[in-house]
Amino acid sequence: MTTSVHQLDDGAWLSVNDSREVNVSDLWWLARQDFCDCEMADFLAEGFVEIGVDHPDVEGRVAGQCIACGESGVTDWLTLGRVVDPDEGEFYAVDPTSVHVPERRRRLARPAES
Amino acid sequence: MASKVEGWKDEVYGEEVRDHLFRFAEEGWSAIPDEEHDAWFERFKWWGLYHQRKGQESYFMMRIGTPNGRMTPEQLRVVGEIARDYATGPVDNPEFGDAYCDWTTRQSIQMHWIQLQDIPEIFEKLEAHDLSTIQACGDSWRNIVGSPMAGRDADEHIDAWPVIKELNETFKGNDDHSNLPRKWKVAVTGDTRGSGQAEINDLGFEPATKDGRRGFNVTVGGGLSRKEPRFARDIDVFVTPETLPDVAGGLSALFRDNGDRDDRFNARIKFLVDEWGTEKLRRVLQEEYVDFELPSAGEDLREGYTYNSGRSDETGDYVGVHDQVDGQNFVGLSVLVGRMGAEDVIELADLAEEYGSELVGLTQRQNIVVADIADEDLDEFLAEDLLENYSPDPHPFMRGSVACTGTEYCSLSIVETKNRMVRYARWLKDNVELPEGLTDFHIHLSGCTASCAQPQIADISLRGMKTRKNGEPVEAFDIGLGGGLGENPQFADWVEMRVAADEVPGYIENLLGIYEERRDEGESFREFIARHTDDELNGLAEPEETSYEDPYLGNTKLTWYPYADDSDMDAAPTPADD
Structure with a gap:
């Protein structure tokens, strides 16, 4: 089974296999990041801009703002969760309140589906 | 490469969506294949149906497009009856009860908790009275707006x-x-x-x-x-x-x-x-x-x-008694944050009809106007009990408050909106002395950057945000000042960022105090803001905790419904097969 991922409703949420899995409005701790000058960005997710899959990870670039310094923009790729077994299709979301490291993609990845 | 939504639209879109909608209504929620949920929910928008947010699966917001917000009293009654009969959710809203209509900033009507199986019956009732949800959402001509009168x-x-x-x-x-x-x-x-x-x-x-x-x-x-x-x-x-x-x-x-x-x-x-x-x-x-x-x-x-x-x-917002070209009057009633109980809607429709009105209208300030009140009936109409809650002469803080749907139902919103704006307006009315001569003061509260409450064109613009208080995440607002339309339209300047929601009323109180103290004679609030530079506006007033209490300060988005006793996402009344 292919894993279907996309953002919907103006980027309000990440859909994985037609189920709403990750929503905007959470705060994410981002470390080793270029988004702002803070050592750790306290990032408010306001909209999912781009979604991709780097098996088994489901990744996204997210628009929002660091609520510590006020810098706003779009993050590099963040792992939003995993689909370990594409046949089973179960999505395991990451916990936004733990610390995340955004990554620049080393290859082009815009698979709407993988 | 065309977006995924365009692909779905290429397959099925427009009027033909209705047949599918009716088939799903007949066969039940589970007839929508799991792997096609997103595509169908996107298409349903064309017929005015918007799947509610996470935790409220299988429930829909329904929007009825009323050009210029115009209805006959009979149509208004049908709207109220549909809200009463079909728009009741599992839990009451503490401010608005169990069934209500929202008058929107684009002169449309929104109801929530609509279930798929009821849609054919609702459409039949609407269409029998020349009302429709067609193209109320989705990628096409939306409701046309203009003067309700x-x-x-x-x-x-x-x-x-x-x-x-x-x-x-x-x-x-x-x-x-x-x-x-x-x-x-x-x-x-x-x-x-x-x-x-x-x-x-x-x-x-x-x-x-x-x-x-x-x-x-x-x-x-x-x-x-x-x-x-x-x-x-x-x-x-x-x-x-x-x-x-x-x-x-x-x-x-x-x-x-x-x-x-x-x-x-x-x-x-x-x-x-x-x-x-x-x-x-x-x-x-x-x-x-x-x-x-x-x-x-x-x-x-x-x-x-x-x-x-x-x-x-001058205030051109239709609230109050105004002359018609035919010598009669229209009376604009203030509906705080645009939300009106279903029974009140029905009662207003009855009243309008009783007084011989042939037209009611919704405004972009979320209010309602009753036309065709004769001079000789005016005093009696103005004395009706219903007008105590929907006043033609409201306090400026009530009159000027506009709010979007917010986390109660909306996926995009960052914060709770309507109930909070109601509490803000009441607190301001009870605690803040109005600067003399201030009769019109607009506070627009929007849950996110989608700006459905039109925050950038208000005296006080509030846009949903988050901040931390004692290390804990709390709902907050960016605050903008000085927006509005008129001869020289102006977007608000965003001057205070990430103000905790319980410190906003204190900020407004402090700001109005400064306005009263420093304004020039006859200077409106907007003119006062306009003559200050951005630097001067930053820090002009201080956010402050006051006696205002905010029950929604935590993350309302983490709940399935913010006002439920057990609001935890796991307690959501999700369909068994979802």
């Missing part, structure tokens, strides 16, 4: 209602215009107040005169969403009521053919106007989409605009 308002340049009706009839259910790259919001203003708020619409028609003829100037590419606000740009075209539909259709077709279908974030026509400029837009319109020579713009009436204009001498 067109043809009756004594402050009128031209009666735009006939041409608005023509537009509505022409472009609803029109295959050539049913699948646009994105939403298409149209405003036609015929009054002298500027109540259509054409400045913030994709396509606007503003009252104008040319060579002694009354008509409209055409503006394109306005909108407030996504931190990319634009005022609609003047494309130097004058139309009469006779030529208006051709130009409107030409621009809609131009958008259909040239808007960005690859990137939905770049799809609104405001971005095409940014890219092309108005001269190219006008040239392409002339050469490819209309077959007569477009006259240049006429003389506008902006100088006299009073609607949401921040003037100290």
Whole structure:
């Protein structure tokens, strides 16, 4: 089974296999990041801009703002969760309140589906 | 590469969605294949149905588009009855009870907790009374906005209602215009107040005169969403009521053919106007989409605009008693944050009918207007009990408050909105002394950057945010000042960022104190803000905790419904097969 991922409703949420899995409005701790000058960005997710899959990870670039310094923009790729077994299709979301490291993609990845 | 939504639209979209909707209604929620949920929910929008947020699966928001917000009392009653009979959720709202209607900032009606199996029956009731949800959401002609009292308002340049009706009839259910790259919001203003708020619409028609003829100037590419606000740009075209539909259709077709279908974030026509400029837009319109020579713009009436204009001498918002051209009166009633209980809606419909009214109208300030009240009946009408809650002479904090749907139902919102705005308005009314002469003061509270409460065009703009208090995340607002329309439209300057929601009323109290102390004689609040620089506005007043208490300070988005006793997401009444 292919894993279907996309953002919907103006980027309000990440859909994985037609189920709403990750929503905007959470705060994410981002470390080793270029988004702002803070050592750790306290990032408010306001909209999912781009979604991709780097098996088994489901990744996204997210628009929002660091609520510590006020810098706003779009993050590099963040792992939003995993689909370990594409046949089973179960999505395991990451916990936004733990610390995340955004990554620049080393290859082009815009698979709407993988 | 066309976006995924475009792919779904290519398969099924427009009027044909209705047949599928009815099939699903008959077979039940589980008949929608799991792997097709997203595609169908996107398509249902075209018929005015919007799947509610996470935790509220299988429930829909239903939007009814009422051009210019106009209804007969009978239609209003049907709306109230549908809300009463079908829009009751599992849990009451603590401020508004179990069933209610929302009057929106685009003169439409929204109800929540609608279930799929009820939709055919609801549509039948609506259509039997010439009401419809068609194209109320989705990528096509949305509800056309303008003066709810067109043809009756004594402050009128031209009666735009006939041409608005023509537009509505022409472009609803029109295959050539049913699948646009994105939403298409149209405003036609015929009054002298500027109540259509054409400045913030994709396509606007503003009252104008040319060579002694009354008509409209055409503006394109306005909108407030996504931190990319634009005022609609003047494309130097004058139309009469006779030529208006051709130009409107030409621009809609131009958008259909040239808007960005690859990137939905770049799809609104405001971005095409940014890219092309108005001269190219006008040239392409002339050469490819209309077959007569477009006259240049006429003389506008902006100088006299009073609607949401921040003037100290006049308030054009329809609230209160106003003259009609036929010697009768229309009475505008304040509906705090636009939410009205279903039973109250029915009672108002009965009252309107009893007093001989043939028209009620919704305004973009989320209020309701009852037309055709005779002079001799006026005192009696104004003394009706219902008007104690929906006042024609409200306190300015009640009158000026506008709020969007918020985390109660909306996926995008960051914060709770309507109930919070109700609490803000009440606290301000009870605790803040109004600066003398301040009769109109607009606070627009929007849950996110989509800007459905039009936050950038208010005296006080509130946009949903988060901050931390004692290390804990709390709901907050960015605060903007000095926005409004009128002769010289102005977006708010964002001056205080990430203010915890319980410190906002204190900020407003402090700011009004400074305004009263330092204003020049006769200076409106908006004028006072306008004469300060950005640097002066930053830190002009301090946010502060006060006696105001905010029950929604934590993350309301983490609940399945913020007001449920057990609001945990796991307690959501999700369908068994979901």
